[in-house]
Amino acid sequence: MTETKIFGYVRVSDKGQNVERQDIKMIELGINERDIFIDKASGKDFDRPQYQAMKLQLRAGDLVYIDALDRLGRNYDEIKSEWKDITRNINADIIILENKELFDSRKFKTMGDMGKLMEDQFLSLLAYVAEQERKKMLQRQKEGIAVAKAKGKHLGRPQLNLSTLNKQQKADLEGNYQAWQDKTITGVQFAEILGLKKNSFYKIVKEYQKSLEE
The missing domain is CATH 3.40.50.1390 (Resolvase, N-terminal catalytic domain)
Known part of the structure; x- marks a missing residue:
């Protein structure tokens, strides 16, 4: 049995x-x-x-x-x-x-x-x-999201951009940008210095380049 x-x-x-x-x-x-x-x-x-x-x-x-x-x-x-x-x-x-x-x-x-x-x-x-x-429960979640949006709160992962970099990251960006342009350091190395992932790195570098041209 x-x-x-x-x-x-x-x-x-x-x-x-x-x-x-x-x-x-x-x-x-x-x-x-x-x-x-x-x-x-x-x-x-x-x-x-x-x-x-x-x-x-x-x-x-x-x-x-x-x-x-x-x-x-x-x-x-x-x-x-x-x-x-x-x-x-x-x-x-x-x-x-x-x-x-x-x-x-x-x-x-x-x-x-x-x-x-x-x-x-x-x-x-x-x-x-x-x-x-x-x-x-789902309705309460929807209502909570709607209230947060109405108050202008960002939901989910915060969006990284040039203005959200901290003081050290901005200094590292300015100090290493030309070295990256001269290919003295690689994009991977530059991203590591800034503590950024690949997608965020290229997005912020593009913004920085644009700011230099203005």
């Missing part, structure tokens, strides 16, 4: 977020660290490397712990589809720690067809809530 394995699935939306809280919960449940799968990715779909790796290991009778339903995903239709794939096709089980009294797929299985009906209803409701939360 195949031994039942216990897995933990952890997800945060981006690389800057901390997984420690969820990870500690899984370890406290006695789950081996090698069986805890962690994704730092959006919940908009299930194209996530660690989630897919976990599913490949799942066998009938295995158990997956997830902190909250929105950690599984935030897409209404796909949450229901993935839940059913794990619990009915693979015949493994899922426990959502945030609602473990309600969301323990093992309980629904003991109730036969009525259990499937109840599970579908509860899952539809919570999956819908998870998706609506994602939509609210």
